[in-house]
Each structure stands twice: as structure tokens, then as C-alpha cells.
Amino acid sequence: MSYVIGIDSGGTHITATAYKDNIEIATATAGPGNIFLDPQQTIKNLIKVITEISEKLSSNTCTLILIGIAGLESADNPQPYLDKVKDYFKSLTENIIFTSDAKLALINGLEGKDGFLAIAGTGSIVYGRQKNKYLRAGGWGYLLDDIGSGYRISQEAVATALEKMDRGENSSLIPAILEYFKADNLKNVVSQYYKLNRTEIAAFSLKLAQEADRQNDEAIMILQHQADLLADEIIHLIKRYSQESISLNLALSGSVLVNNLIIQKEISSKVKHAYPTIKIMVSDRSNTAAVNYI
């Protein structure tokens, strides 16, 4: 029996899934897999998940490993690291393909068809594919960009509360912020904030979403603002393609876009206003790119 492995190597975790005839037959997970941020750890985690799957399926033949790695396009000379994985598993299969996590998600979300893809998880990026012309927008990391992402939502929430404090105003976000950052006042939140890493800060976006569910208007406004920014990025990416015969499919992927209905609704209404015929779908399918890969 032969199988393929699809691997989504993301900022917070790696998920590997093995398929036989489109049916999932094994999975394995490991810690972070962003090759730009930590190449050594990424390779270690990739080796762990592939080993786990190949051991589970040891009596079968692996014909393809398709790995989508976060940070691949920004990484400085990632090739030696990728070669290490290829070399390590050369007896398992010679067919190991590396691509960016965005391209992998594009194949997943649009099932190999042309269209657009927005991903927002810890970070964010927008991708387009039309007749093999790939364009991207954003994805320049948390210091420069990542609009609509968990990180930017968290950052805007803390910055808004601090700004209000400076103006002598109160913020309804303070209790949630103090609880998450384990501080007794906003000034102490600042020192905590600089001690945490990007993923830890980004995880506060989930708490903010819970505040929004409790009808906290400030939380709702922050989610809508980040959604508006991401919608603009999507609209501008679509505009960069010649408008004749482009496929107006848009897939929304990544935990923020899959789980947050306020953000989904805001992006859908803004993008549909610009492109009324666009078809928007939410894609929580991960790793099936290996099945759709040709």
C-alpha cells in the first residue's frame, strides 16, 4: 500500500497527515515550525513528525512528502536545512517537496484551483494564484505587518488600553488584559509584554474574541478594524491581476479567520462590496494539498 504525507509547518505547531486514496490514515504533531524564526527547532520537529508517521506505517510505501513551511520565503539561505530533511528521509522517499505554508494552504483551500487565499493565525498573509501567476501581499512578519493576525489583534488591544490610560480614560479591556498578562496594573503589562514571545502575545487574541462575544464594544471594534485592514489587503491583491477572466474564489484560512465570526463577516462584507460576484469559503482543511498535488 502506498501513501502520501502533507505537512503544515506553522508558527505555533506542525501537523503532519498521511493519506491513502484521499483517506486520512495517520497523523502526528510537534511544536513550532517557522524556519525563519528557528530553523534548528523546525527541522527537529519536522524529523519528529515524519519519523512518527513512517514508523506507524512501516509496512507501506511513502510516495510523496509535501511540506509547507512558515517563514520559508523570508528565511536567509534555508536550503542546507531542507537538504538535511531530504537526506534524513532519503530511504523513505526521494520525493520530498518544500513550499511555503501559504502555497500549501492555497492548494488546500482552493483544492488546486485558481483564486485567492487569506490566512490569519499567529501571523497573516494573502496569496493569489491565476493561471500559475502567484502574487502575495503582506506576511512581512509581526514587526512590520501581519494585519488581521492574532498578534496584531493582541497588540492593538494592549495599545488601545495604554492610549486610553494616557488620555485619562478608562478601557473596558483592562480586566482581560491584566488577567492574561498576569499584572496588577497596565504599566506592569508593558514589562510583561516585552518578556513574552510573539506566539504568547498573539494568543491573547482569543481572550479578546471572548470579550467580543460578551458584547464588549471595544473588543468588537478592534476585531473589525483588523478585519478591515485585511479586507483592504485582499482587495488590493485582487486588483493587481488583470481583471479579465480571473477566478473570484476567496478562501479564508488560519485559526483567526476560521473561528472568528466577527472577522469573517467584516471581511466578507467589505470584499463583496468591492467584488459582488466573489465566492468566499472558509477552509479549515489542512494538509490535503498532498492529495491534490500534481
Ligand SMILES: Nc1ncnc2c1ncn2[C@@H]1O[C@H](COP(=O)(O)OP(=O)(O)OP(=O)(O)O)[C@@H](O)[C@H]1O
Ligand atoms: N476565535 C478567535 N479569535 C481571534 N483569534 C483567534 C481565534 N481562534 C484562534 N485565534 C488565534 O489564532 C492564533 C493561532 O492560529 P493558527 O493555529 O492558525 O496559527 P499557526 O498556524 O501556528 O500560525 P501561522 O499560520 O501564523 O504560522 C492564536 O494567536 C490564537 O489566539
